[in-house]
Amino acid sequence: MEIPLLVSRFPGMEHPQKNEIIADTKQFFSTEAFDILDENTRQYGDYVAAGALYSIYIYPLGDTRKLKAVARFFAYWALIDDRYFDNSTDLDDIRRLMEQFVAAMEGTSDDERFAPVHAFCSRPDWNEGTLALFRNEMKKYLDGMMHLRIAEVQEQLLTVDEYLRYRHYNIAMWVIFSILYDTQDDLELSTFRHPGFAHIFDCSSRCIAVLLDLYNLKARKAEKSDYTNLLRVMQRAEGLDEDAAIRRCIQLFYDYELEMEEACNKLEADYPREVLYFKYVESGSVRYCTESRKMRYRQLSDADEDLVNGRTVL
DSSP states (O other): OOOOOOOOSSOOOOOTTHHHHHHHHHHHHTSGGGGGOOHHHHHHOOHHIIIIIHHHHHOTTSOHHHHHHHHHHHHHHHHHIIIIITTOOOHHHHHHHHHHHHHHHHTOOOOGGGHHHHHHHTOTTOOHHHHHHHHHHHHHHHHHHHHHHHHHHTTOOOOHHHHHHHHHHHTOHHHHHHHHHHHOSSOOGGGGGOHHHHHHHHHHHHHHHHHHHHHHHTBSSOOOOSSSSHHHHHHHHHOOOHHHHHHHHHHHHHHHHHHHHHHHHHHTTTOHHHHHHHHHHHHHHHHHHHHGGGTTTOBTTSOOOOOOTTOOOO
């Protein structure tokens, strides 16, 4: 069964200065920071889109100057994830790199591979509280990643609930929502911990986890996830064949988005700006991932003859 293109139920928007943000990300992609690309990431990583396109879709009302920095960080973060985490089975090396990632966020890393991470976190325009929130959510992402890499290496037979518990923070949507409080100047940091917002973030996390596991299942971009893809977990834990697992995941995606919409509806009257921003994060994430089926999530069944290094949908 072919993986269909999924569409969000929420409205979308693009940042009005998208061309400026795209041009800045392309310039960053031409720097030596991306010398760590390997053959597969050169062909299918599409880090320009992972940075620029994603940012202009999920933060369409954000500060342009800050979005340039965010797009650069997203582009490089995606590369680090592809090169050193999702395709590695060396747990000691993953732990060392995870520690360097954290050190770079805190300004104490001497590993040049993480210089762009340090640059993002050392921006002088950060609010101290927002930066602390971002660092905290990034550490949760890294912890989730480590749990999943251990499960992959040890070939653990996870239940669906166990897998989703680890994937919950590893999908990094809580990080994405935390950055909203940097890109928008009209949000109160204290609201991030609102229990109703947590429900929205959880629903979005589940949606994007399901979507990415669907899109990555048969993608040309390399990923070691035989035991850490929701569809494979379902097949082993519940005895489903691949087609049945695909159909179930498609339904889960739309169920989770409906649950998110219901959660948004309960809070929209009291928090109209926040809810609008949250909807853009969700719809923008889905739109970016679906448009990236042309490159980053290009399927094995798709014809692919134009093999040019550094390709991008942009």
